[in-house]
Amino acid sequence: MSSYQPGILAKPVPLQARHLFFALESVDALPAALKELTQLADGKKTVVGFGESLVHAMGSQVEGLRVFPALSGVGVDNPSTQHALWCWLHGEDRGELLHRSRALEAALAPALRLVQMTEAFRYKTGHDLTGYEDGTENPVDEAATGAAFVNNDIPGLQGGSFAAIQQWQHDLDGFAAMPQVEQDHIMGRRKSDNEELEEAPKSAHVKRTAQESFTPEAFVVRRSMPWSDGQQAGLVFLAFGHSLDAFEAQLRRMSGLDDGIVDALYRFSRPLTGGYYWCPPLKDDCLDLSALRV
Structure with missing residues (x-):
């Protein structure tokens, strides 16, 4: 029987993580590399996702899979940095993650070449570096399974999931300089108790992305984690869905493409990647x- 990769819904958010992104270098060597991948990736501590280019290189097609769209709005740019393969490693020991990523890189060569690696970590109990709790509106239990995974009778596809990933860079100094009420209105929640603010402006992030406010409803399961590299830091946004439509609907609204109202999140943060x-x-x-x- 087919089942989903359990690392997608594993709780709590892991202490440490690595996001590995690979480019396709040799189509001829790809089948052997994918067989090696099945021996190293368990779907628990190593979650694997394929880009459309790799699927096509194997002469296949996955209905619903597409390239991340480069969406632009007023003062908003969401870049597309699509890659062939993504591996999400999680655990508790950074050294163990390093050795696991090295083993993957060696096993996948020469078919696939590592082109980006982003380390992430858990802050507090699952907070963004701004101090706000992340993933508050995540569906849980059966609702999470229904939102995150494909449910059909097609062998090889049932139990699959679609992942949307964006690395956001925050202006933490600029955000910290804002009055607390202004911060809360950007997020649409009070930092002190995580309560949603009815009086927040329409540009508040919570109001822009309220999953039940879309038609059809746009529920996804978010597994985002902070990242930092020297003086730069932010959030690796990660969402899983039974299709990519829900995430894309949220991103379009955030970018002001539906009604001209841009998500206030863009006032202090910007996406660097998208896949x-x-x-x-x-x-x-x-x-x-x-x-x-395969």
């Missing part, structure tokens, strides 16, 4: 790559 990936299901505790003819 869409298909996360295959598991079969007999291994990645089920039958949709890729």
Whole structure:
């Protein structure tokens, strides 16, 4: 029986994580590399997602998978930095994650080349570096499963999931200089107790992304984590869905493409990357790559 990669919904948010992004270098070497990947990625501590270019390189197609769109609004740019393969490693020891990522890089060569690595970590109990709790409106239990995973009778696709990833860079100094009430109105919640603010402006992030306010409703499961590199820091936004439509609807509204109102989040943060990936299901505790003819 097929099942989803359990690391997608694993709780709590991991202490440490690494996001690895690979470019396709050799189509001829790709089948052997994917077989190696099934031996190293368990779907638990290593979650795997494929970009559209890799799926096409295998002569296959996954319905609903597409390239991340470069969306621009007034003062807003959401870049597309699509890659062929994404691996999300999580654990508790940064050294162990380093060695695991090195093993993956070696096993996937020469078919795939590591082109970006972003380390992430848990802040407090799952907060953004601004101090606000992240993922408050996440669906839970059966609702989370329904939101995150494909439910059909197609072998190799049932239990799969679509991931949307953006690395956001925050202006933490600029945000810290704002009065507390202004910060709360950007987020649409009070930092002190995480309560949603009815009086927040329409540009508040919570109001821009209220999942039940879309038609159809746009529920996703968010597994975002902070990142930092020297003086730069922000959030690796990560959302899983049974399709990419819900995330894309939220991003369009955030960018002001629906009604001209831009999400206030862009006042102090901007996305540096953007990618869409298909996360295959598991079969007999291994990645089920039958949709890729592996």
